[in-house]
Amino acid sequence: MDVKTKEPSGLARVRRWLYVPDAGERGTGCVLCGSCYGHGPVNPMEDDPGPKTKCPPYDYYRFQRFTPKSRWLMTQRVFHGLDAITPELKEVIYTCTNCLMCQETCGVRDDGAGPWDIAVAMREEIANTEGPIEPHRPMYEALRRANNPWGTDARGAWAARLGLKTLREHKAPTLLFAGCSADRPEGRAAAVALAKLMQKAGDDFAILGADESCCGLYARDLGFRDEYTRLRDMNIETIRRAGVGTVVTACGSCRRIWGEYPKDDLPSVRVVHGVEYLDELARSGNLKFSKKITKKVAYHDPCHLGRGAGVYDAPRNLLRAIPGVELIEMPRNRRWSSCCGGGGGVPESYPDLAKWSAEDRLAEAKAAGVELLLTTSAVCHRSFALAGKILPTRELLEFIAESL
Ligand code: SF4
Numbered sequence: 371m372d373v374k375t376k377e378p379s380g381l382a383r384v385r386r387w388l389y390v391p392d393a394g395e396r397g398t399g400c401v402l403c404g405s406c407y408g409h410g411p412v413n414p415m416e417d418d419p420g421p422k423t424k425c426p427p428y429d430y431y432r433f434q435r436f437t438p439k440s441r442w443l444m445t446q447r448v449f450h451g452l453d454a455i456t457p458e459l460k461e462v463i464y465t466c467t468n469c470l471m472c473q474e475t476c477g478v479r480d481d482g483a484g485p486w487d488i489a490v491a492m493r494e495e496i497a498n499t500e501g502p503i504e505p506h507r508p509m510y511e512a513l514r515r516a517n518n519p520w521g522t523d524a525r526g527a528w529a530a531r532l533g534l535k536t537l538r539e540h541k542a543p544t545l546l547f548a549g550c551s552a553d554r555p556e557g558r559a560a561a562v563a564l565a566k567l568m569q570k571a572g573d574d575f576a577i578l579g580a581d582e583s584c585c586g587l588y589a590r591d592l593g594f595r596d597e598y599t600r601l602r603d604m605n606i607e608t609i610r611r612a613g614v615g616t617v618v619t620a621c622g623s624c625r626r627i628w629g630e631y632p633k634d635d636l637p638s639v640r641v642v643h644g645v646e647y648l649d650e651l652a653r654s655g656n657l658k659f660s661k662k663i664t665k666k667v668a669y670h671d672p673c674h675l676g677r678g679a680g681v682y683d684a685p686r687n688l689l690r691a692i693p694g695v696e697l698i699e700m701p702r703n704r705r706w707s708s709c710c711g712g713g714g715g716v717p718e719s720y721p722d723l724a725k726w727s728a729e730d731r732l733a734e735a736k737a738a739g740v741e742l743l744l745t746t747s748a749v750c751h752r753s754f755a756l757a758g759k760i761l762p763t764r765e766l767l768e769f770i771a772e773s774l
């Protein structure tokens with residue numbers, strides 16, 4: 371692959387949306403409507419205006435500075451040299467959980483990204499000029515040293531005793547991308563269950579094992595742009611060299627990030643999450659659910675798999691196909707799903723906000739009469755595990771594997 375020139379990062383990357391007259395056609399910015407935190411007009415083009423609660427940090431702190439709008443305006447003032455980067459401004463910028471909710475409500479940018487990306491650009495600016503904030507420094511150093519945010523040196527331990535082959539050993543058309551949480555409690559169940567289901571389906575697939583790097587989620591959302599592009603380019607190169615045609619991810623956040631890699635670099639590669647892969651199998655009659663499970667469950671849409679990748683139907687199709695399962699929808703579902711609080715490095719920098727978000731979601735499920743909350747993202751599982759014991763939660767892929 372060609373060596374790429376360094377990509378713009380920080381405020382230079384988003385200058386078009388910070389009122390810069392020379393940005394080709396005149397740039398545009400926040401129009402102060404307030405829709406992104408539940409105080410704006412209802413979009414007349416929307417059938418469903420969604421719940422009033424929208425931006426988790428605003429809903430928790432209840433100060434207007436913690437809104438997508440304020441993050442945008444504050445960033446604009448820094449860009450124009452009107453304000454300095456202060457500890458108070460950093461607090462506002464780093465409380466964004468990267469839940470992507472403001473992408474659903476704000477139509478100002480025309481490149482598909484929401485106001486959250488302005489906060490990410492501000493994080494990039496801060497990281498470029500001052501380095502990582504202290505709560506994120508261990509993740510930054512781990513990304514540089516071990517290519518994953520947890521500093522796991524021995525990747526691939528999750529696959530021990532499953533009899534899987536790596537891409538080095540076997541040139542398979544399909545890659546199971548386990549994700550860097552697969553060697554941690556919050557991600558292991560998804561990777562193991564998906565591998566077993568793919569084996570059962572007879573698919574010709576391989577894993578990366580010890581060679582697997584992070585998809586780049588944490589580097590992307592925490593503002594370490596150079597690390598993100600490095601990991602992204604490594605992953606693209608690996609897939610191209612191996613001639614892989616399909617990437618199946620075990621984590622919702624990996625699905626979002628792989629889906630954001632430039633299409634031109636992976637022209638004929640299909641990226642799906644395990645639930646999409648299994649839904650296709652079920653609909654073609656190659657996956658049959660025979661075991662009855664009498665349970666009232668709800669599905670928590672992970673922000674990155676739902677709003678980030680548009681995957682809403684596949685997990686619900688699978689749950690409805692399991693005999694005995696009663697799927698209950700929580701009031702905030704699909705594109706209006708509320709955030710578990712686990713993204714954006716918030717559990718590291720503002721654990722009280724992360725815990726509140728997770729507990730708020732679990733309480734919503736409990737109030738809806740749910741016995742078990744299912745989801746399929748390591749980020750969400752980690753966040754729910756840090757919350758109080760309100761309701762049992764489980765990995766959806768594992769639940770499906772046990773339903774066959
Ligand atoms: S960020 Fe978007 S939705 Fe929020 S106030 Fe500004 S224009 Fe409106």
Ligand code: SF4
Nearest residue numbers: 425466467469470472
């Ligand atoms: S991504 Fe979520 S937390 Fe961040 S500004 Fe948007 S709505 Fe708020």
